[in-house]
Structures are given as C-alpha cells and as structure tokens.
Amino acid sequence: MDYIAKTTSVDKETADCVVVGIFKSKRLSDSAKKLDKLYRGSISNAVQRGIAGGSLEQITTLHNSARSKHNCIIVVGCGEQNEFTISTFQRVLATVANEIKRIKTSNVINCLTELPVKNADALTKAQLSVTAIESAMYSYSKTKPSAANSKTYLKKQKFITHDRQDIADIRDGIEIGQAISTGMNLAKELGNLPGNICTPTYLAEQAQALKNGNRKLKVTVLEETQMKKLGMGALLSVSNGSIEPAKLVTMEYNGGNDDECPIVLVGKGITFDTGGISLKPGATMDEMKFDMCGAASVLGTMKACCELEIPINVVGVIACAENMPDGNATKPGDVVTTMSGQTVEILNTDAEGRLVLCDALTYVDKFDPEVVIDIATLTGACVVALGQIPSGVMSNDDELAKDLIKAGELTGDRTWQLPLWDEYQSQLDSNFADIANIGGRWGGTITAACFLSRFTKKYTWAHLDIAGIAWHQGKQKGATGRPVPLLTEYLLHQAYEF
C-alpha cells in the first residue's frame, strides 16, 4: 500500500473517501468544517439529525454525488476530547479500518492525525494509523485458499496536515508503522499456521529465510546433539516425547558497532503444547498451536529491525520444541540437569515453557547482553489475573520494566507489572532437586517468572507473559502479532535515546 504525507487542505484534494473525526461535544474538527462547507452543511446536518455523532467508535458514511471531489465521507465518533488517549485513538482507527474494508474503497484521505491525542505526537499518530489499517488488511489464507479471494481494495492512503513541520514526522511514523506491520504480519502468519506445518524445524527455516537480502543478519541453528553437549537437559526434556526435534535458533542483527553489547530477545517456541504426560484437557487444546507466539514475536521484531535498519545490535533467540506424550516423554517427578548446572524436578510436564526458556536464558549469557527480554505464552494464570488486554511484565530491574511499559503505552500494546519479590521463591522448593518446575496454586504467573529468575542473575532481565494477548479466541480466532509493536518501539528508543 502507498502512504503519502502532504501539506494541504482537505477541500483541495480528491479521493474516493475521506475520514474525519468528531468528538462528543459535536464540535467538528478543522477538516470536517472544511468539508461541511464544501458540501453545504452535509456533516453538520447529519449530526443534527443524529445520523452521525461523537460517541466513541460511532461510525457513519455519508455519500456525495458522483462528481464530487470525495465520493464519501466517513465520520467517526471519538468520544470525550479530554479522554482521547492512544488506546481510544486506536479503537477509533480500528473501527475506521473495518469500515474502509467494508465499503471497498481504494484511496483514502485520513484526517484523523489532526486530532489531539494525549501523549501522542504527529509521528506516533501516523504510526498508529498505519498499523491499524495494515492490521485490518491482514487475512490468513495459507491453509484456507478460499480466503485468498477476499482481496483488499485499499491502495493508497494520504495523511494531510496544514503544518509543514509535521511532514517529516508523519513520514517517519509511516515508515515505522509499515515496518512494525510487516513484523506483526509475520508473527500472525506463523502463529496461525497449524502445528503440523509450523514445527520447530519450520520455525528454524523461517529464521534462515529472514537472512535473505539482509547482510546485517546472521542465523545459526543448534540441533539436539549440540544442545546435549551444552548440557541443556531442561530444554531437551520437553522434546523427548515428540518425533519433532527441538531447535535453538539464534539471529544476530548487527546494526551497531561491534563492541556494543546487544539487546537479547528470547522467545518461547512451543509449536504445540499438549501438556505432555500431564495432558491438557481436550477443549480448546487446538489453541496450543499458538504456544510459539513468543518466538513468532521475536522473528517479527527482528524483521522490523532489519527493515528499519535500527542502529543497534540485537540478538533474537527462539527455543523451539513440541510438547507431546509418548514412551520417551518426561514423567512427573523426573529430575533433569539444566545448562546452568541447577537440577529441576519436573512435577508437571505442562509447565514446559520455563524448561525450554531456562536453558536458552543460560545460553544467551555468552552474548554479554545489555539486557535480556524473554517473551512467552507462559501461564494461564496470567490470563486469569490480567485478562486479554495487557501482557504481564516482571523484571529484576525496575528501569527496564518502566521502559517496556512506556513502549507498550506508545504503541497501544500495553503491559502491566507484577511483583517479583523474594518471598515467592520458596514456592519452588523441591525435596529432590534444586528447583521444582511449578510453584503451587497461587501466583502462578509470578512463580513462573521466579523460576526463570534463577537463570538470569548475571544480567538485566525482563519477562513478558503474553498468554492473554498473543491470540484472539472465538469467532475472531487468530494470532494478534503482539507484542511486536512494544518490542520494536523499545528498540527504537534504545537506539535513538529519545
């Protein structure tokens, strides 16, 4: 899709469709006023008659005569002006994107970036507009060819401003938004692919494919024999029961100087989680194909990183395995030795994410990381605690947690901090090993992070539990591509120190 930024006035531009916002106060925005004048009061008339209005996400499409400069005007309600935040703006954008899809328009003038959004500048507003429209345009068709016909009509979107100084910012916002969208689409596609296609081997191949055309990227894949030599007994205990071999994939992106310490991203890549011998119940077990969404978000973020040529060093590591029950499978009570030397009693084979992550987290110390962030669909408890709006963040460094929370706020990819207090650690005591892999009934998200914290003492580290946000359930079932926006935004802030 083409995005254009232009200093102009809406009544001077021609397009299929123009989008304007209106607040609850019913005061028309600048562009809405101009259009209202051009079309002899059609917008204010629609508002007066109650056809259009300012309630949040209320949407009305007004059609003009065929010879008009704009065939139609989408009027979208933005709610209370003093409550117009990045998240409400994002809801408005999503509503508009769906309307644009419904009316099959091919070129649009978007006047929403002129609205005042709390804590968002022109760059951020353009970026959010692009990710919203690109998100709505994504459709999955790999194993459903009939869906490939639902083609998108939108070809061109123009952002206009009367402020010449905004243009450069809007252009940057467009570029960042496009890169984030590309990354999200990759993450969505991998998440949506079924477990019989998207295996650990497939994920490793996708990582290799990222290399194409990217001289700054180096990809290496560790096989099970190599992992065994490194002593990764925890990671390997997960793939024991599967015929699919585990893969530990490293993507090294060299955008900065060679002597700069990298930011390391570690993703959970369980391509299917049956629970193993601690078998999960059948209902909605299909959704456990999404248990590799942490890994997918790392791949997506690496892709965005390459597109934007971010001037820092980033290492992405994905720990890939399938969790299955068979004669070789790990049993409850089995004890394994991790790469760190610590032993783990596996009391529940369904707590497998932490087992693949702990060895990956020990492994990444060799990169001398600036910070390490792991991303994982780790606990159902996180969904119980926080629902499906934010991810959970836990960290051994409050500054890092703060930076991640901020990156999440700016992209509408929110996260919420949970405590990682020492008092929780004793829930992981075991009579037969250094650590148990489960911490009992209470505080499951925190005790899972406590488990990981035993392997991250040497560096600054944060853990994102994305169990509630990685995919939608029900009729809209499908991967969300989150938290690619949060991660990419975080990297941009680290690179440009703003």
Ligand code: BES
């Ligand atoms: N992948 C699951 C977590 C999960 C469950 C994510 C449901 C999203 C929705 C993870 O491997 C798991 O099974 N965790 C267990 C941990 C428990 C055994 C301590 C869980 O949450 O039940």
Ligand code: MN
């Ligand atoms: Mn599990």
Ligand code: ZN
């Ligand atoms: Zn899992």
